[in-house]
Structure formats: C-alpha cells, structure tokens
Amino acid sequence: MKNIIEKKSFLKNVYAKYSLLFCLLVPLCFFQFFVYGKSFLVHDGLNEHTAFLAFYGQWLRNIVSNIFH
Structure with a gap:
C-alpha cells in the first residue's frame, strides 16, 4: 500500500513539474511573435x-x- 501511495505522489510531482515547465516555456516561445507583430x-x-x-x-x-x- 505504501508503494502505491509513493508512486501516486511521484506522478503528481512529475505532472506538476511538467505543467510548470510548460507554462514557463510557452510564453517564452511565442513572445517573439508578439514583439515583432507577426x-x-x-x-x-x-x-x-x-x-x-x-x-x-x-x-x-x-x-x-x-x-x-
């Protein structure tokens, strides 16, 4: 039972890190379109x-x- 809880906690941590990284990189990638009006x-x-x-x-x-x- 403890192993299952640890695995769920690990997956939540991975999803949280991925979501944070995605939210940081998307504006960075598309900011150049906004700056140059393209x-x-x-x-x-x-x-x-x-x-x-x-x-x-x-x-x-x-x-x-x-x-x-």
Whole structure:
C-alpha cells in the first residue's frame, strides 16, 4: 500500500513539474511573435489549403461518379 501511495505522489510531482515547465516555456516561445507583430498563420497557407481542398473535392467526386457508372 505504501508503494502505491509513493508512486501516486511521484506522478503528481512529475505532472506538476511538467505543467510548470510548460507554462514557463510557452510564453517564452511565442513572445517573439508578439514583439515583432507577426503571426505564425500566414496568408499563403490559406491559398494552399483552398487549392488542396478544391482538388480533393474534385478527386472524391470522380471516385464516386466512377463507382456508379
């Protein structure tokens, strides 16, 4: 029983350390975007995804129409 309690305590400690480290590193990593007024979402990505979805939609329609013909 003591071993189980120690293991749970160890896991809580690991989760607490990980959460604290995560909370410290995320602002540090994304602070540069705020300082330089930039975004990690660029406008070119929207064009690329739109073209891909249009191609994918046409491809799926061709597959379905070929199945029924």
